[in-house]
Amino acid sequence: AVAVTVVGCAALPLRAAAAHRTVQVHGARQDVASARPSRRRTVAELTAVVLAVAAVETLRRRGAASSADDLVSLAPVLVGVIAALVLVRLYPLPLRRLARPAVRLRGAVGHLALARAGRTSVSAVLPLLALLTALTTATFGGSVLTGVTDTRDRAALLTTGADARVEGTGPLPSALADRVRRTPGVAGLTGVSISYEARTSNGRQTLPVAGVDPAAYAKLATRTDLGAFDAAELKQPAGEDEPLRALASPAVAERFGTEPFRARMEDGTAVMLRVSLVRDLTPAVSGDEFLVVDRAGLSAEAARPTVLLLTGDRIDGTALRRATGDAGSVLLRAQERARYVDSPLQSGAERVYTAAVAAGAGYAVLALLLSLLRAAPERAALLARLRTMGLTRSQGRRLLVLESLPQAALAAAGGALTGWAAVRLLSPGIDVTAIALATASSPPGRTGLRTDPWSLAVPTAGVLVVAVGAAAVQAWWSGRRGSVKELRAGDAG
Template identity: 65%
Template sequence: MTVRSPERRVAAPWVRTRLRTAPGAAAALALLVAVTAFLAAALPLVTDRYGDAGLRRALETAGPDRTTVRLFAPPDGFVVESGWQGTDGRGWDGPEASLRPDAMRDSYAAVLASAGRSLPLDPGQSTHGVRTTGKLTVPDPWLSRPDDLPPRFSLVAQHGLADHARLRAGRLPEARGTVTATTRTVEAAVSSETARKLNIGVGSVLHVPGTGRAPLAVRVTGIVDPRAPRGAYWSTDPLLRTPGLVTVPGDPERSRYWIGALLLAPGAAPAMLGTPGGPERYWQLAPSVSALRGHDLPRLTSVVASLVSGPLLRQARTATSPDTEADTSLDDVLADHARLRSAIGPLVSVAVFGTGTVAAAVLLVAGGLAADRRRAELALLRARGGSLRGLAGRLLAETAVVAVPAAALGLAAARLAVREARPSHAVAAAAAVALLACVALPLRAVAAHRAVRVRTAREDVASVRPSRRRTVAELTLFVLAVGAVVALRTRGVSDGPEEAGAPGTSGDQLVSLAPVLVGVIAALVLVRLYPLPLRGLARPAGRLRGVVGPLALARAGRASGSAVLPLLALLTALTTAAFGGSVLSGVADARDRAAVLAVGADARVASLRALPSDLADRVRRVPGVREVTPVGITYFAQPQDGQMTVQMAGVDPAGYAALSRHTDIGPFGPDALRASGDSGTGPLPALASPAVADHYGTRPFAVRLDDGSFVTVRIALVRERTPALGDQDFLVVDRSGLPAHAARPTSLLVTGAHPDGAALREAAGGGAQVRVRAEEFAGHVDSPLQSGAERVYAAAVAAGAGYAVLALLLTLLRAAPERAALLARLRTMGLTRAQGRRLLVLESLPQALLAAIGGTLTAWATIRLLSPGVDLTTVALSVSSSPAGRAVLRTDPVSLLVPALAVVAVTVGIAVAQAWWTGRRGSVRELRAGDAR
């Protein structure tokens, strides 16, 4: 008779029994895994979303004229040097046939099919057609002539005009019969702006010059409005919808003339062969912005390069003409976006790696806590013959039943919260969380119960001696971490990624792992050093008169010796929080500095002409305005030698000096700039830029003002910048010494707490420009990559702080039953409630202080390590060349100290709360619970 294995018969009941026995622990584990899986899965989804949005914003900002790929080729057999004859001897037949709609439609379909397989295209905005490459002068006298110069036009026969335009007047042009190079009359439409600005109406006839023939008469049959004027159909060549004024090159009088476009029917394209415009065929491929994905950036860059000069261009030449060429600025747009992405990626990864390390440490601490809680049970199973494999299998099944569904729930919640992103990375992140949660308890149990023990020896931090294996493992990890940090420091952290748009190079990963590496070093060192002061203080503390101090010190020494993971979690969380706070603070400071330098004050009201005399009083009454400093600016002041042109500002020395101190832009003492009492007898003291000071020195020199008058100045101060004039070559003088015309204020520099921009504009009226510091500050974020990176960074730091608190709670929870029983016993021996609270607080303080001081030092070291090579300019500002210069990482005292103090406060709060709760429950109950344990 076959007997079933006992292990197989009880495997499922074991899992059910354990879940029913400890439903609270199972629910807590499920909640922890679900939240962690949600955060882990949401991170790549959110990163993908803001990466996609950043790429789309980059293309939208660049505009279709830069992002559309244009293919162009001359008509088949068309050679200008041969007297406008086809090279095949058939006269015009070859070129005309290649320009007709059927031939263009077939070639466009082939180009669209080959390119669309690699680059997402928008068929609705992509198009094709024929146009003249040169602008043709139309001499009709009734057309608008700004400087008595005739306008010039391009002839454009673009496919799809009926689908992309609304007819405002007349009808769309048609090609009647078979149009050839000798056709005398064709029909055309114009945009409403072209019609309005060039005085064109329905029925107007424009005479375009011909080549070896009479002028081509172009009759305007319709006026159209674009349906989507900013779309690629109309904006790849903006001349189709909006005419432009062009200045004649080299003309000293800067005469101007209009240029515009006449929209012919596609069938009328052969008529362009009879003009000197040099017709060409073109195919416009507009990318589908909504279909582009940020993670495809390297592939998109490769595809665009292939379209411009690669295999895709060869395929296009096969479908169109051997002479086809391509032109686009899309590759430059993608390269600029890749540089922004590669600069932002490593900084965000610092927070992601730090928070991920903290979360992983918390999961491992939770598994270790569960193993310690069930130490007696698992030891009994091993003593009764249970195998390590069987024990690990049961614990793995028990944990997987809870962790896997919880991780799946977290993944589903993340997918519901963040749609339209790649699911693969989210699934991998959630699976990693589930795997770590499943193996934490079995691995800890296997490590603790490798040998069968009946009695467990003390494992407190003050008495335990680490094993040789642990020492070797810690030394190995320590050496690897130190080596990585040294390599990072010697290599420099500013090395960019080797591949544009791919922030996953080894250098970037090393930068991102720096806080974790420093945290590992600090945790290993602190755990080794922590017992030394406890052992040293144990004997002197025994001679103290009170009982609470020596007992608390002894209790601190009895803490668990396996404190590396909780300490690592706390140190990494504190380091990440301090680093993240310093990054966010540095970004805010850089933006604020750039805004101050751009405005020169908290707000500026400026005009090229003198402002009304009562405007300063009106501005002072605006909410938020504290002080108004009038400044008269001469924009083209010229020193007498005529070698340079400078800007001169006439100011009130006292008010302007106060403004300079407030903005920290070239501060100075007002006495050095104040004019003497006899203003007409001596030179005016001046504050100058370095270039002006180097050129003129300290000798007096005359300066010619805009109105032709002269003033004599002498340079008394030199500053790199000044609030009124920025970083141009400048002179600043006391306006009381200037002529009345130059002394009139043209700008008002406003200081105050958040001046109201709308109220300032209302007070200034329409004749002055108003710039507000707060608006300039907000304007430095122009890409979703920047704003998304900031939000991800803030969320990662907040999540890391939450996990740090949870690690602290788990660490204290491990000793909570023993502490409760101890307090109950001591209460029966006469310990008061106040003494009990002090005992728990003093017992918890050494570990809390260890984490707080270690975290502060670790964060400071990490910031000092990374700051020389971390450039925050790309994250902070909308342009790479900022007037504020390079934004670097600096230590933020608030971010450094507040998290550390929070750790101490949470520890003390938990100790006080536990003492209060234990006092409420009563000593008898706690004694029984302690005895049971």
């Protein structure tokens, strides 16, 4: 009985003595440098990765032909979440790399800041998820808005062919070009004679034929980025029996090939043409079928300009209409572009994406501020202890700024990279034409997304500025307060 009592009473003290034979910290460290993710977390992350990859691949294969649904809305968020999970896993690696050379630096502020950043608790790294998701959403929304703007500009340019267009029902008066050239804002003028009902050799098919001055028209095509070409390749050949060189659309070039063919103009004259250049677009004529020739090879009647294409930054529409009078109609590129935002669908969709950009940027800043406020009491106590050891106020500010920089810099760089990747991955499956244009007319081909540098730079810079500013303000505020309260709080903990 005595032996059983002794063993029963001494078992617990002996076990405790054996466990505390050596001095050790109570509980294992739970910082990002030493904590290993659990199996459940690994399984959950792999499941999310599989779902994100499947969503992106489905969206890319499906293309932009179908209407938008939840998959289009969730794809950017899924990409951001996956990138955040990867960055959380990789977060300790750069800190370990930087901590080794930081030991050789003069002073203890840099080494102490990196050491504290590496010992951040796992829960403090979780705001990276919010930051990456918010930054990816903001970048994607900004790219959509940029794509909408580009699509509207392109559609307006294709309609007018230049910054402004003056077109008559027949040949324009010869004095009109001089009056229009003196209009405020007009920097360049190119005259074009267009025969919309020119007939080909079989007499049954009609297509527009534009007679141009090759040198001036080549400059216009280069400036507007609508089928740029070399003017020398369109000039009239020296021989009289040689057919006129023509710039054709792909459909016309496929129909006639490189063999000469006859085209009858609207004035009844006939010319022999040969396709020498092929371009998808041209400023004078829009559509899938057109021919552009040197008007020096046309008759005097067919060579008279019927269209004036004007270039200039700020063309005065009122003065241009006054100078044109009843000779022709005036179409401004700016006014044509303004028509595309009249539809409630287009304006509402644009506001939704604008709100998404603002909400994403605001959510990123909020997540960063909440993570900094969560660690504010502990940082204040740390500064109070270090000030008793001789740390100056400027060193305290540098310590807090350097400590907050790794997470903010990783989130900013990861957000920019993830936003760029999301746009590149999802661009084949998203068409912004329906959002940009209120009418059925659209630029040739599908209008996809492109990365907007401002959408990448502004949220990234905002995260860094907020992180550095919050740390500096916290250090300044802690320096103004006394250290007794922080020291007592730290001793009690």
